[in-house]
Amino acid sequence: MIHKHMRVIKLSFQKQKYENETKELIKKKQEFAQQWCHLLKRSTIKTFAKNNLKMNKVKLSQIKRIKSDEQNV
Amino acid sequence: MNKTYKIRTVLVFLLFCSLYLIIGINLFLIQIMQNSFFKNLGKNQYNVTVTMQPERAPIFDRSGKQFLAMNKNCFSAFILPKQIINEKTLLSFLEEHFPEAVTRLENSKEKHFMFVKRKLTDEQVSIIQESNIQDIHLLKEPNRFYPIESTSTFVGITNIDNKGLSGIELRFNGLLSGTPTTFSLEKDARSGCFHFKKETKVAGKTSTPVILTIDSDLQFLATEELTEWAEKYNAKEGAVLIMNPQNGDILAMVNYPYFDPNEKQSFNLNNSKNVIVTQCYELGSVIKVFAALAALEEGVTRTDEMIDCKSKKTAYIDGRQINTVKAHGLLSVSQIIEKSNNIGIAIIAKRIGENIYNHYKKMGFGEKTDISFPGEQKGFINPPNKWSKQSIISLSYGYEISATLLQLAKAFCLIARNGSHIQPRLLLSPTKPITREKVMLYRPESIAAIKQILENTTLKGTTRRARIKGYKVMSKTGTANLLVNGKYSQDDNIFTCAGIIEKGNYQRVIITFLKEIDKKGVYAQSVAVPLFEKIAEKTLINDKII
Numbered sequence: 001m002i003h004k005h006m007r008v009i010k011l012s013f014q015k016q017k018y019e020n021e022t023k024e025l026i027k028k029k030q031e032f033a034q035q036w037c038h039l040l041k042r043s044t045i046k047t048f049a050k051n052n053l054k055m056n057k058v059k060l061s062q063i064k065r066i067k068s069d070e071q072n073v
Numbered sequence: 074m075n076k077t078y079k080i081r082t083v084l085v086f087l088l089f090c091s092l093y094l095i096i097g098i099n100l101f102l103i104q105i106m107q108n109s110f111f112k113n114l115g116k117n118q119y120n121v122t123v124t125m126q127p128e129r130a131p132i133f134d135r136s137g138k139q140f141l142a143m144n145k146n147c148f149s150a151f152i153l154p155k156q157i158i159n160e161k162t163l164l165s166f167l168e169e170h171f172p173e174a175v176t177r178l179e180n181s182k183e184k185h186f187m188f189v190k191r192k193l194t195d196e197q198v199s200i201i202q203e204s205n206i207q208d209i210h211l212l213k214e215p216n217r218f219y220p221i222e223s224t225s226t227f228v229g230i231t232n233i234d235n236k237g238l239s240g241i242e243l244r245f246n247g248l249l250s251g252t253p254t255t256f257s258l259e260k261d262a263r264s265g266c267f268h269f270k271k272e273t274k275v276a277g278k279t280s281t282p283v284i285l286t287i288d289s290d291l292q293f294l295a296t297e298e299l300t301e302w303a304e305k306y307n308a309k310e311g312a313v314l315i316m317n318p319q320n321g322d323i324l325a326m327v328n329y330p331y332f333d334p335n336e337k338q339s340f341n342l343n344n345s346k347n348v349i350v351t352q353c354y355e356l357g358s359v360i361k362v363f364a365a366l367a368a369l370e371e372g373v374t375r376t377d378e379m380i381d382c383k384s385k386k387t388a389y390i391d392g393r394q395i396n397t398v399k400a401h402g403l404l405s406v407s408q409i410i411e412k413s414n415n416i417g418i419a420i421i422a423k424r425i426g427e428n429i430y431n432h433y434k435k436m437g438f439g440e441k442t443d444i445s446f447p448g449e450q451k452g453f454i455n456p457p458n459k460w461s462k463q464s465i466i467s468l469s470y471g472y473e474i475s476a477t478l479l480q481l482a483k484a485f486c487l488i489a490r491n492g493s494h495i496q497p498r499l500l501l502s503p504t505k506p507i508t509r510e511k512v513m514l515y516r517p518e519s520i521a522a523i524k525q526i527l528e529n530t531t532l533k534g535t536t537r538r539a540r541i542k543g544y545k546v547m548s549k550t551g552t553a554n555l556l557v558n559g560k561y562s563q564d565d566n567i568f569t570c571a572g573i574i575e576k577g578n579y580q581r582v583i584i585t586f587l588k589e590i591d592k593k594g595v596y597a598q599s600v601a602v603p604l605f606e607k608i609a610e611k612t613l614i615n616d617k618i619i
Contacts, residue, residue: 013267027146034145037220042293060541060610065619 121258122274127251129215129235130280132228132242134289135322135501141228141285142242145218148198148211150189154182163208170200191233192216217242219334221289223296226328226347227446227499228285230337239345241283241499244447248503251280284502286322291315294611295325299585302604303329306590312348313608314584316482318489318573321497323444323479324581324612348586351448353475357553358413358597359569360471362523363484364422365410367432369519373424376407376522382417393463395419398596407526410549411534415470422469427457429468435514436484437494438476444499452476471551478584481571485582488527488547489573492520527572538602539572541609544618548572548605550597555589565589570601574609579618583608 038044049055103111132142150171157163167175167189174189181187189209190197201209217231229240237246254277259270295313303311311329316322332344346352368374382401387394397415401408409417422429433439439454455464455473467473479497486495492515498504527547530536536548551569554561567588574581585604592600613619 009269012269016267030144030146033140033143034218037140037143037218040139041220042290046297058614060613060619063614063619 119259121260122255123258124253124255125277126253127277127280129217129231130249130251130282132249133282133284134287134292135285135324136289137284139289140218140220141224141287141289143218143220145216146213147216148193149191149214150193150197150201150209151212152178152187152189152208152210154178154184154187157208159206159208163206166204166206166209170197217334221292222333222335223292223327223331224287224289225334226331226345227326227350228334230334230340240347240447241285244445245283248281249283252277281503283500286324286499286501287326288324288615291325291612291615292327294615295327295608298604298607298611299327299329302600302607303587306587306592306600308587308590310346310348310352310586310588312478312584312586313604314349314478314482314582315608315612316486316497316582318486318495318580318582321486321495322501323497323499326499347446347448348588349478349584350444350446351450351477353450353452353477354567354588355472355475355553355556356481356567356569357471357551358415359481359549359551359571360474360476361410361413361418361469362488362527362549363433363436363438364418364425364429364469365406365526366436366488366515366519366523367425367429368406368421369522370432370515371425371428374406374421376526377405379403379405380409380417380420382409382414382420385416388416390416390419390423390466391462393466395466407529410526411530413535413550418469419466422465426465427460429465430454430457433468433474436487437480438474438484440480442477442479442483442497444479444497446499449479450477452480471553478569478586481569482582482584485571485573485584487514488520488523489575489580489582491517531572535596535598536570536572536602536605538598539570539606539609541574541606541613543576544609544613545575546572546609547575548602550602552597564593568595568597568601570597570605572605572609574613576613576618579616581609581612581616583612 128144131140131144133139134141152163164175167178171189178187191214193201198211201211215235217235219225219228227240229242230238231242232238235250237243237249242249253275254273255275257272257274258268260268295315299311299313302308308329313325313327314323315325317324326347326349328346328348330344332339332341369376380403382397382404384400384402386398386400387396389395395416399412399414401412401414401417404412404414404417406417406421409421425432433454439452441449441451453475455468464473483495483497486497487493492513493511494514524547527549528545531539531546531548535550539546539548549571551571553567553569554563555565555567556562557565567586568590569584569586571584572582574583583605585601585608587600587604590600
């Protein structure tokens with residue numbers, strides 16, 4: 001009986017330990033998500049594309065859809 | 074000797090007896106008299122009640138991946154006024170970096186706790202950390218972070234306690250914040266980190282994320298274009314609205330100016346307005362489309378009927394003066410809309426009579442669209458019982474009727490959907506069930522005719538600059554004078570361009586709007602139309618409709 005009770009307590013403690021770990025991981029995930037959002041900031045990407053890659057705004061007339069048969073050629 | 078021994082024995086006996094008596098009295102006091110007090114004391118050492126507030130849920134765009142609002146922990150600085158170790162150093166530091174905290178500290182010297190400043194910037198945190206002042210402590214607090222600034226006018230912001238203050242944050246505050254849960258814990262005596270028993274005393278609700286219909290890429294593209302144009306013309310206000318008429322989804326909703334929600338100091342009444350939903354305007358000529366639709370539906374005219382527009386810029390109908398931009402003679406109904414002739418549309422509207430009011434109502438003007446946004450305006454249509462002789466004329470070209478840009482977009486959706494109504498929506502999840510029965514409000518012939526008129530307006534009328542090769546563009550402009558001190562001002566205008574772009578099954582309704590620009594004597598066709606064309610192009614590229 002005592003053994004059973006001790007085991008329940010042990011498992012309960014283990015569960016709580018994992019719960020705390022989950023909380024920490026969620027916090028880390030949030031921090032990474034924030035960093036990800038900063039990296040994905042469109043204005044930053046645009047500035048990078050403009051300055052570093054010398055990219056310009058695209059006009060609709062400059063875009064052409066390549067048909068599958070043209071692609072094969 | 075024997076006698077002394079006896080006395081000593083009695084004395085020791087009495088001493089022990091008194092000791093036992095003291096112990097007994099103490100036990101009596103502890104166990105019986107103060108039983109409940111000590112029982113509670115013991116309980117309090119083992120049992121703790123903890124209230125846990127769930128984390129505020131994020132707000133996503135339509136992809137469900139891009140955050141529009143998310144949690145970001147920030148630091149707040151506090152001091153314990155009753156336990157200050159080095160007052161001199163503390164005061165000199167506060168005077169230098171947080172001067173307003175010094176006066177507060179003087180008034181709170183008897184208090185146990187005082188915030189120096191909440192939600193510190195990264196710079197302020199590093200200043201505090203580098204100073205190594207023992208009396209200033211840092212506390213982690215939840216805060217909100219908004220990755221796309223231009224959504225601030227509808228996503229809104231939270232206050233210092235993370236409660237919704239405006240926009241979606243306010244409207245769905247209950248859903249986003251959830252409700253706290255109270256637990257009763259039986260603690261582990263040694264570590265305090267673990268518990269033996271956990272009982273839920275008050276069950277709370279977990280927070281629910283909100284998913285909006287906004288396409289964050291399109292929102293960014295539209296913001297860029299609108300900002301460029303608004304700055305070019307030094308406009309006081311501007312707006313772009315992009316909707317999918319097939320399901321009523323609002324894909325982009327950009328207001329100019331907007332504030333940076335991560336810099337709450339930039340918030341003021343001017344840059345926090347959602348012009349699209351909470352502002353009503355007399356939109357001017359863009360309303361002619363709906364007057365013409367009403368006339369076609371009522372059967373009082375045909376698209377090819379020729380109407381005498383008096384060949385004048387100023388004409389009189391029933392003794393009332395009407396001004397139009399350019400003098401035209403005989404024009405067909407289609408040409409009246411294409412060239413935006415006020416005299417022609419007034420003549421047509423006279424034939425509709427009081428019914429024009431019912432038509433405008435049917436199209437959704439004067440009624441809230443019910444998109445679950447705080448502060449939505451319903452607009453106004455002058456009712457027939459309050460009409461003057463001028464009213465029917467004014468109503469035909471967009472005066473005596475004020476509407477939000479969202480209502481205008483909704484009315485254009487009606488045309489795009491061939492006469493059936495659609496409820497605009499900003500919220501993708503959680504949604505309230507919408508009955509999507511297709512009720513045809515207008516005959517297909519009337520809709521087909523008005524679509525043709527709008528296409529002609531783009532091909533050869535006032536919105537020629539909105540043409541996009543390979544796509545069907547149906548659009549109409551409106552330049553309206555603003556009411557200033559009870560009089561319509563010729564110099565303060567609003568410029569609107571509303572339209573539909575179509576290719577196969579693909580359809581989008583776009584509204585562009587600019588208010589009070591620096592340049593005088595210009596019309597929407599040179600201000601709002603080029604912006605419309607830019608936005609339409611960007612939308613097509615973004616949606617890969619090539």
